[in-house]
Amino acid sequence: MAFIKKPRARRSNYSKSVAGSLFFDAICLILILLSIMMACILLWALVNSIKPGEDFETGNVFLWPNFGKFPDFRFWDNFLEILTGFGIRVDSGSYYSSIFGEITYEAKEVYFPEMLFNTIIYASVGAIFQSFLPAIVAYTLCKYKFKFSKFFYGLALIVYIIPIVGNFPAMITLMRDLGIYNTLWGSFIQKFNFFGMYFFVFYAYFENYSDSYLEAAEMDGANQFVILFKIVLPMASKLILTVLLISFVSLWNDYQTPLLYMPSYPTLAYGIYKLVNFSKGNGPISHFDLTVPLKMAGAITVATPIVVLFIFLKEKLMSNISLGGVKE
Amino acid sequence: MQSAVMKKPLFKNPRKAKRALFYWCILALPLIQFLIFYVYVNFDSVILAFQSYEQPIGEVGYTVSFAGLSNFKNVFDIIKAKPFLLTNSLLLFVVDFFIGIPLALLFSYYIYKRRFFSSWFRVLLFLPQIISGTVFAIFFKELVSFAFPQVGLPNLLASDPNTTRMTLILFSLCMTFGVNVILFTGAMTSIPPSLIEASELDGCNPIQEFFHVTIPSIFPTLVSFIIIAISGIFVNQMFLFTFHLSTNEFDTIGYFIYSQSQSRYGGLVPTDGQTASYSTLSAFSLMITLILFPLTLTIRKLLTKFGPSPR
Numbered sequence: 001m002a003f004i005k006k007p008r009a010r011r012s013n014y015s016k017s018v019a020g021s022l023f024f025d026a027i028c029l030i031l032i033l034l035s036i037m038m039a040c041i042l043l044w045a046l047v048n049s050i051k052p053g054e055d056f057e058t059g060n061v062f063l064w065p066n067f068g069k070f071p072d073f074r075f076w077d078n079f080l081e082i083l084t085g086f087g088i089r090v091d092s093g094s095y096y097s098s099i100f101g102e103i104t105y106e107a108k109e110v111y112f113p114e115m116l117f118n119t120i121i122y123a124s125v126g127a128i129f130q131s132f133l134p135a136i137v138a139y140t141l142c143k144y145k146f147k148f149s150k151f152f153y154g155l156a157l158i159v160y161i162i163p164i165v166g167n168f169p170a171m172i173t174l175m176r177d178l179g180i181y182n183t184l185w186g187s188f189i190q191k192f193n194f195f196g197m198y199f200f201v202f203y204a205y206f207e208n209y210s211d212s213y214l215e216a217a218e219m220d221g222a223n224q225f226v227i228l229f230k231i232v233l234p235m236a237s238k239l240i241l242t243v244l245l246i247s248f249v250s251l252w253n254d255y256q257t258p259l260l261y262m263p264s265y266p267t268l269a270y271g272i273y274k275l276v277n278f279s280k281g282n283g284p285i286s287h288f289d290l291t292v293p294l295k296m297a298g299a300i301t302v303a304t305p306i307v308v309l310f311i312f313l314k315e316k317l318m319s320n321i322s323l324g325g326v327k328e
Numbered sequence: 329m330q331s332a333v334m335k336k337p338l339f340k341n342p343r344k345a346k347r348a349l350f351y352w353c354i355l356a357l358p359l360i361q362f363l364i365f366y367v368y369v370n371f372d373s374v375i376l377a378f379q380s381y382e383q384p385i386g387e388v389g390y391t392v393s394f395a396g397l398s399n400f401k402n403v404f405d406i407i408k409a410k411p412f413l414l415t416n417s418l419l420l421f422v423v424d425f426f427i428g429i430p431l432a433l434l435f436s437y438y439i440y441k442r443r444f445f446s447s448w449f450r451v452l453l454f455l456p457q458i459i460s461g462t463v464f465a466i467f468f469k470e471l472v473s474f475a476f477p478q479v480g481l482p483n484l485l486a487s488d489p490n491t492t493r494m495t496l497i498l499f500s501l502c503m504t505f506g507v508n509v510i511l512f513t514g515a516m517t518s519i520p521p522s523l524i525e526a527s528e529l530d531g532c533n534p535i536q537e538f539f540h541v542t543i544p545s546i547f548p549t550l551v552s553f554i555i556i557a558i559s560g561i562f563v564n565q566m567f568l569f570t571f572h573l574s575t576n577e578f579d580t581i582g583y584f585i586y587s588q589s590q591s592r593y594g595g596l597v598p599t600d601g602q603t604a605s606y607s608t609l610s611a612f613s614l615m616i617t618l619i620l621f622p623l624t625l626t627i628r629k630l631l632t633k634f635g636p637s638p639r
Contacts (some may be wrong), residue, residue: 028444034453056474137355165559255437
């Protein structure tokens with residue numbers, strides 16, 4: 001069973017019992033400690049992102065920047081540097097495809113705007129696939145009771161239950177054979193699947209939806225596709241939007257998949273990963289300064305769009321898509 | 329469904345024909361994708377586990393031969409040479425299972441009861457999903473390794489191995505609360521109010537309510553989580569990739585398989601810096617799946633059978 005619920009406003013005034021309030025106080029204490037820790041990390045990163053690199057390196061690692069010592073430095077300079085100067089070097093490589101033979105790709109330097117472009121394309125297309133596809137397939141399997149529907153549902157369930165770990169090598173080998181390794185559209189084809197948790201969320205949603213609407217539309221002579229696009233999808237749009245946003249955020253932050261399947265198309269998260277962990281010229285381009293404040297500014301720049309999105313769509317992103325036991 | 333039967337000569341049942349056409353139009357592409365990128369890939373993964381690849385010098389392409397069980401032997405050699413892979417993975421699981429999930433449950437209960445500052449805590453716990461655990465890890469790494477030593481604090485990520493290991497585990501624990509809390513509170517809000525009122529009338533205090541009403545009521549959700557935690561034992565990478573430590577003694581199996589899969593040239597034949605070929609990695613994956621699949625099924629069955637239900 002899955003459903004979306006707004007938290008109900010209820011606060012019980014029962015039990016003034018000592019044990020009860022101690023219990024909540026203890027949890028509160030842990031939560032406060034956790035909050036302080038997280039707040040400290042964030043605050044430290046923010047303060048250091050606006051600091052001149054030299055200031056940090058000469059020992060001011062915790063406190064407010066000494067802007068007085070660096071009169072030419074404006075507090076947004078690190079961010080400006082990231083937006084305009086930050087780039088990474090992407091290695092050349094070659095692989096063997098059993099269909100297309102030897103395929104090589106060139107080394108190149110990729111700068112911030114291109115990484116941003118890659119990220120937007122990668123995250124948007126991926127999120128659209130990962131939200132609309134489970135919705136449409138779940139609707140079809142749920143409302144069109146053909147012989148195969150039960151079979152496909154069972155298939156989705158089996159896929160969901162079997163814990164497959166690390167089939168990366170076989171996946172890479174397949175993508176290389178098909179010649180779609182290291183391409184953006186290769187990663188889209190990979191994401192064009194409906195199985196996963198959200199399939200069941202949508203399936204449960206459509207199960208609760210009465211058929212009468214759809215039948216009425218059909219009586220009026222509406223085409224099946226018209227019903228899908230004009231009635232079903234708009235009706236489920238809230239749920240679809242939530243899934244879309246969640247997927248978008250996780251794809252925006254994902255750097256491991258791009259690193260594995262499309263090394264020549266770095267996304268921002270991928271770029272920042274290289275910026276933080278590699279030495280000059282061995283990831284970040286050789287004429288880019290590598291100071292801690294710059295690294296912080298880079299990481300914050302990547303996170304900012306998502307934080308903005310979160311501020312506006314907080315309830316959507318945190319909505320309770322709850323997944324109970326999947327029906328077997 | 330059968331109410332509108334219109335007889336036309338072309339098809340026995342034109343409505344059904346139209347519906348069937350739509351059905352297969354929608355399903356065709358996803359099914360083809362499924363067959364290639366799921367069925368074929370996993371099938372090939374099994375095949376790979378029994379093959380060995382060699383690249384003749386000066387030639388393009390590979391020669392493939394049947395390897396028998398030698399890839400599996402390689403896996404055992406790896407585990408023998410790096411026993412920490414297994415212990416790290418298991419330790420991470422134990423901490424996650426016995427500290428992470430219970431804490432997430434308590435936090436969810438706190439937030440569900442709308443205690444002091446609960447909406448603020450909810451956002452805060454969810455923050456690592458928004459800013460991303462990776463970015464947090466970057467902040468944390470720089471803070472600990474550049475700023476801490478300057479003021480005489482120990483570099484938690486590079487002093488003694490046990491500190492580092494515990495730091496890594498606890499850090500990854502803190503990053504994962506958000507989703508769990510959202511899903512648990514979601515399940516808790518759907519507990520029927522009458523059940524809670526009844527328990528209040530019976531004089532339950534919050535602790536009793538938590539154990540006797542809340543936990544049994546959300547048990548199906550909890551089972552899903554336990555299953556996810558178990559199937560994640562050998563996937564969890566503990567943010568090791570982001571931390572990019574100079575030593576490998578904290579590696580988990582999930583990290584090992586991922587990082588070894590990532591090879592710039594080929595990979596079917598082990599290349600520079602790669603200790604395991606794709607065949608060995610596939611054998612590794614196959615072994616893990618063979619352990620986890622029956623394990624998760626059994627545990628799911630047992631939990632559903634003997635687990636509590638609300639009274």
